[in-house]
Amino acid sequence: MPTSQPDASRSSEDRTTPDDLLHARTGTEVSPEDLVLASGKDITPQSLEWARRKLAAEGPAALDKLLP
Secondary structure (H helix, E strand, C coil), X not given: CCCCCHHHHCCHHHCCXXXXXXXXXXXXXXXXXXXXXXXXXXXXXXXXXXXXXXXXXXXXXXXXXXXX
């Protein structure tokens, strides 16, 4: 019985996109509002303060960590 080779039989469109190609930040500054919305939270004074602290600690990479 032949051994299946799933990668060899799949088209290139079916393969997983590498992580470095998934992030589409345009180079603009990440705002606290962007971070709150990406986290799925409502924009409140508390969530904006959380986002400010997270941005201060992690920089724009904080947004990349939340997005797939």
